[in-house]
Amino acid sequence: MTKNIVLIGMPASGKSTVGVILAKVMKYRFIDTDLLLQDQTDQTLVEIIKERGLEGFLELENHTVALLNIQRSVIATGGSVIYGEEAMKNLKTQGVIIYLKHRYEVIQSRLTNITTRGVAMKEGSTLLDLFHERVPLYEKYADFTLEADGLTTEQTVEKIRELILT
Numbered sequence: 001m002t003k004n005i006v007l008i009g010m011p012a013s014g015k016s017t018v019g020v021i022l023a024k025v026m027k028y029r030f031i032d033t034d035l036l037l038q039d040q041t042d043q044t045l046v047e048i049i050k051e052r053g054l055e056g057f058l059e060l061e062n063h064t065v066a067l068l069n070i071q072r073s074v075i076a077t078g079g080s081v082i083y084g085e086e087a088m089k090n091l092k093t094q095g096v097i098i099y100l101k102h103r104y105e106v107i108q109s110r111l112t113n114i115t116t117r118g119v120a121m122k123e124g125s126t127l128l129d130l131f132h133e134r135v136p137l138y139e140k141y142a143d144f145t146l147e148a149d150g151l152t153t154e155q156t157v158e159k160i161r162e163l164i165l166t
Contacts, residue, residue: 003071003094003095003096004028004070004071004072004073004074004075004091004094004095004096005022005026005028005073005074005075005095005096005098005160005164006075006077006091006092006094006095006096006097006098007019007022007074007075007076007077007098007100008077008079008081008082008097008098008099008100008138008141008142009079009099009100009101009102009138009148010079010102010107010111010130010131010134010135010138011078011079011107011111011114011117011119012107012110012111013079013100013101013102013107013110013148014100014148014153014156015076015077015079015100016032016034016076017153018076018100018153018156018157018160019032019074019075019076020074020076021153021154021157022074022157022160022161023073023074025157025161026074026161027072028072028073028074029070029072029073029074030073030074030076031068031070031073031074031075031076032075032076033061033064033065033068033075033076033077033078033081034076034078034118036064036065036068037060037061037064037078040060040064041060044118045057045078045117045118045120046115046116046117046118048060048118049118049120054120054121054122054123057080057120058080058083058084058120061078061080061081061083061084061087061120062081062083062084062085062086062087063084063086063087064087065077065081065084065086065087065090065091066084066086066087066089066090067090068090068091068094069094070094071094073095075091075095077091078120079119079120079134080119080120080134082134082137082138082140082141083120083137088141091141092141092143096143096144096164097141097142097143097144098142098143098144098145098146098160098163098164099138099139099141099142099144099145099146100146100148100156101138101145101146101147101148101149102148102149103149104127104128104131106149107127107131108127108128111127114127144163144164146159146160146163
């Protein structure tokens with residue numbers, strides 16, 4: 001398989017953690033699109049959002065991910081990548097998209113640093129608002145949805161391998 005494995009999902013759903021281990025197991029490279037944005041701007045996600053605003057951040061993310069041209073990589077995306085049509089079209093042509101799905105309560109319990117993490121959300125929105133807004137988009141773009149509640153990182157990696165290798 002030369003296609004990429006693309007992980008999408010809410011912030012704190014385990015995309016980066018799972019992605020690093022999955023890349024090792026699959027002998028793939030690991031790419032984190034949030035880190036690409038930080039490298040490109042020499043800023044943290046929080047700084048990018050503060051300087052450019054939500055729309056500016058989303059434009060930068062969409063543009064950056066739309067230009068990705070790689071193979072044999074596990075790509076952990078930022079939770080907001082699903083707002084960028086060009087980005088998602090590019091990811092879909094280059095790989096299989098897996099949605100790491102969790103119940104809201106799981107995300108809420110894991111996401112304790114929402115203000116310092118650089119979560120792209122509208123002013124005045126709550127995490128629950130964001131969850132309800134994004135879940136339909138994750139489901140729309142996913143080739144596979146993995147119910148990840150209660151799974152360890154290793155179990156999640158194994159389930160992803162089973163999904164893509166069958």
